[in-house]
Amino acid sequence: MTLNEAKCGDIVVIKGIKEEDVLAKKLTAMGIRKNETFEVLKKCGRNLLIMNNSNRLVLSSEIANKIEVDIIKQNPCPIEEIKCEFTEEAYPDSEEYCQKRYRNQKIHRKGHRWSFFRRICPFLKD
Amino acid sequence: MKAINVVLVGNPNVGKTSLLNHLAGTNLKIGNWPGVTVEKKEGKVLFQEYEINFIDLPGIYTLDEAISEDEFVSINFLKKGDYNLILNVIETPRLKRDLYLTLQLVELNKPMVIALNMSDEVKELGLEIDEKKLSELLHLKAVKTNGRTGEGIKELLSAIIHSYENNLLPRVDYFSFVDKQEDKLISLVQGIYAEIRKKPLLNKKTLTDTLDQILLHPLLGFFSFIAILYLTFKIIFGISTPMVDFLDNFFQETLVPFAKTLLESVSAPSFLIDFVSEAMIGGVGTVLTFLPLVFIAFFFITLLETSGYLPRVAFLVDPITHKIGLHGQSVIPLMLAFGCNVPAILATKTLSNKLDRLLIIAMIPFMSCSARLVVFSFFAITFFSHPTLLILFLYLVGIILSILTAFILQKSFFKKELSHFVMDLPPYRLPSFKTLFTIVFLHSKSFLKRAGTVIFAISVIIWLLLHLPYGEKDLENTYGGFIGKTLSPIFEPIGLGDWRITTSLIPAFLAREAILSNMAVILKVEAKDEGLEKSPLREEIKKVIPPSSAISFLMFVLIYNSCVATFVTMWKEGSRNLAFLFLLYSFGLAWLSTFLIYQLKNFF
Numbered sequence: 001m002t003l004n005e006a007k008c009g010d011i012v013v014i015k016g017i018k019e020e021d022v023l024a025k026k027l028t029a030m031g032i033r034k035n036e037t038f039e040v041l042k043k044c045g046r047n048l049l050i051m052n053n054s055n056r057l058v059l060s061s062e063i064a065n066k067i068e069v070d071i072i073k074q075n076p077c078p079i080e081e082i083k084c085e086f087t088e089e090a091y092p093d094s095e096e097y098c099q100k101r102y103r104n105q106k107i108h109r110k111g112h113r114w115s116f117f118r119r120i121c122p123f124l125k126d
Numbered sequence: 127m128k129a130i131n132v133v134l135v136g137n138p139n140v141g142k143t144s145l146l147n148h149l150a151g152t153n154l155k156i157g158n159w160p161g162v163t164v165e166k167k168e169g170k171v172l173f174q175e176y177e178i179n180f181i182d183l184p185g186i187y188t189l190d191e192a193i194s195e196d197e198f199v200s201i202n203f204l205k206k207g208d209y210n211l212i213l214n215v216i217e218t219p220r221l222k223r224d225l226y227l228t229l230q231l232v233e234l235n236k237p238m239v240i241a242l243n244m245s246d247e248v249k250e251l252g253l254e255i256d257e258k259k260l261s262e263l264l265h266l267k268a269v270k271t272n273g274r275t276g277e278g279i280k281e282l283l284s285a286i287i288h289s290y291e292n293n294l295l296p297r298v299d300y301f302s303f304v305d306k307q308e309d310k311l312i313s314l315v316q317g318i319y320a321e322i323r324k325k326p327l328l329n330k331k332t333l334t335d336t337l338d339q340i341l342l343h344p345l346l347g348f349f350s351f352i353a354i355l356y357l358t359f360k361i362i363f364g365i366s367t368p369m370v371d372f373l374d375n376f377f378q379e380t381l382v383p384f385a386k387t388l389l390e391s392v393s394a395p396s397f398l399i400d401f402v403s404e405a406m407i408g409g410v411g412t413v414l415t416f417l418p419l420v421f422i423a424f425f426f427i428t429l430l431e432t433s434g435y436l437p438r439v440a441f442l443v444d445p446i447t448h449k450i451g452l453h454g455q456s457v458i459p460l461m462l463a464f465g466c467n468v469p470a471i472l473a474t475k476t477l478s479n480k481l482d483r484l485l486i487i488a489m490i491p492f493m494s495c496s497a498r499l500v501v502f503s504f505f506a507i508t509f510f511s512h513p514t515l516l517i518l519f520l521y522l523v524g525i526i527l528s529i530l531t532a533f534i535l536q537k538s539f540f541k542k543e544l545s546h547f548v549m550d551l552p553p554y555r556l557p558s559f560k561t562l563f564t565i566v567f568l569h570s571k572s573f574l575k576r577a578g579t580v581i582f583a584i585s586v587i588i589w590l591l592l593h594l595p596y597g598e599k600d601l602e603n604t605y606g607g608f609i610g611k612t613l614s615p616i617f618e619p620i621g622l623g624d625w626r627i628t629t630s631l632i633p634a635f636l637a638r639e640a641i642l643s644n645m646a647v648i649l650k651v652e653a654k655d656e657g658l659e660k661s662p663l664r665e666e667i668k669k670v671i672p673p674s675s676a677i678s679f680l681m682f683v684l685i686y687n688s689c690v691a692t693f694v695t696m697w698k699e700g701s702r703n704l705a706f707l708f709l710l711y712s713f714g715l716a717w718l719s720t721f722l723i724y725q726l727k728n729f730f
Binding site: 022023025026027028029030031033034041042044045046047049053054055056057058059060062063 | 137187188190191193219220222223226227251308309312315327334338342344437440441442444445448453454546547548549550551552553
């Protein structure tokens with residue numbers, strides 16, 4: 001799979017870069033190297049924010065499509081995967097997320113009520 | 127005295143220029159985003175009977191091939207330039223990334239010293255690096271440094287001298303660079319990193335992680351961006367307005383009478399007394415009263431530049447910018463333009479695509495610089511009850527017009543595919559107060575220098591034009607009045623037909639602040655000729671510009687090409703055609719926008 005297919009919160013290991021051009025060399029020099037582990041922090045619009053230790057990189061999806069990865073840990077709650085558009089469509093997974101999270105705790109209604117707040121305040125999600 | 131040429135090389139944003147400022151006592155521009163240095167910079171220091179010339183190059187990730195113009199400058203110099211030693215600056219928290227370039231530099235076969243910079247951040251992150259082990263492995267000297275405080279500078283200078291005198295050529299045992307296998311190089315990086323790392327990074331949530339949760343959020347991030355802009359203006363005005371008023375009173379109520387009395391006491395000719403009170407203190411003094419505002423504005427701009435917030439804005443606005451064919455990184459030069467348009471145009475050198483560069487160069491003059499802020503502030507305080515909101519509105523109009531211009535150009539002359547986007551996101555950093563105040567002091571000095579040179583010269587010219595032909599009593603019949611009246615029909619439909627406004631507005635192409643000095647000179651000369659009692663400049667301007675025309679005036683000042691320095695830089699960095707076309711376009715757009723606003727205001 002490619003890095004672009006990874007979801008927010010996923011931890012991936014780089015398997016390689018598809019094309020061997022100047023850009024690929026630059027990416028290698030920037031730290032995107034074979035066997036390096038990255039966490040996908042955010043996907044916003046066409047961009048991804050990935051992080052490896054203290055190395056944070058922003059990549060456009062065209063570049064992310066050229067990077068082959070394997071997922072080593074999947075995020076169960078990809079709440080921050082949003083499209084940066086101010087519409088309900090921008091949060092395709094959030095409803096499902098809230099339902100899953102609160103169903104077992106029998107506080108579904110309360111969770112639903114706070115879902116918007118949680119969407120705009122991701123730092124309060126835990 | 128022997129001379130050593132030392133070239134500073136490293137990945138972007140690792141603190142090369144900060145280190146050079148400590149090494150050579152220079153005051154070069156620093157920031158916290160990749161691509162602050164776009165041209166070769168130099169500084170020198172005398173140390174142990176040596177004159178060490180430091181050459182600071184723009185940051186590069188690899189020596190393989192240049193993608194952008196700034197990378198070309200660095201790679202070309204490293205491969206063909208005249209230097210004796212390489213000073214490889216490494217961002218220690220990202221040592222593993224930086225070692226890749228280090229090993230490529232080893233191949234150049236020049237004496238080399240490594241500066242393990244940002245050693246303070248490493249401690250906070252729990253990482254511990256064995257610099258002695260690194261020195262042993264690469265057969266060179268590695269020194270821990272701190273670009274913020276200047277820690278390790280003396281050791282670094284000693285290491286440079288020692289490496290030069292002993293011609294310490296770096297090498298890696300049991301490894302050949304000849305076969306150029308990428309995988310082997312990466313393995314070597316990993317091996318060296320594993321050897322020299324005493325303690326790994328702590329897996330803890332940092333301040334950057336917490337702040338990014340809010341500032342990079344698509345909704346909260348935008349709110350935060352607007353709030354930061356608003357608060358910045360609010361604080362700038364809150365602090366500076368009383369100081370500006372104090373200085374204004376001091377110049378007009380104390381300095382002018384004092385200078386007049388002094389000159390009269392030595393029987394100075396009347397034209398000299400008029401010149402000092404009208405052109406010097408009246409004209410230049412009016413601009414100088416805004417020094418506190420410029421100082422405070424640059425304090426906040428520098429804080430934003432050095433904090434690491436600018437690349438976040440780039441990430442945040444990318445969904446908008448990519449609709450006009452640009453990626454988010456282009457926002458960094460645009461944000462820099464809030465300080466001054468000229469360095470912002472130079473900052474486009476980091477972009478790899480030529481059309482991207484031209485597109486951004488055409489957007490930059492719409493971003494309000496500090497010179498325009500001075501004019502806006504004066505008029506906002508004079509005419510409007512909520513000056514902060516008005517100025518925020520003007521800044522937003524500038525941003526919208528720059529986007530509109532980019533959209534038009536992208537659909538017409540600069541049709542292109544969207545280029546790829548890859549950018550380093552640095553951690554948030556708080557600059558030292560010394561660094562912050564040094565930068566702000568330099569900007570303030572530049573403002574004072576401009577007031578003492580360009581604005582002074584313009585004030586003198588305007589004053590002379592208002593006194594020629596000699597003996598002419600009616601100001602409208604002087605050369606100044608003639609120029610203003612000739613041009614006023616062009617400005618009549620936009621509510622700026624008064625000859626005093628047009629005479630003030632045109633020379634402002636040389637420097638925006640000159641609008642205020644010109645108006646001050648004209649109104650002072652006029653008040654004296656008519657024998658009127660002098661009232662504060664703000665009250666006088668209210669008589670010339672009706673409140674209905676004030677917003678038109680500000681819109682015109684905002685939109686039409688910022689200044690001659692911007693024009694020349696556009697020519698040099700973009701093209702001659704672009705500079706001239708932009709001049710016409712910005713004037714047309716300014717006239718049209720102002721016309722619509724003025725007519726709509728009259729209609730309602």
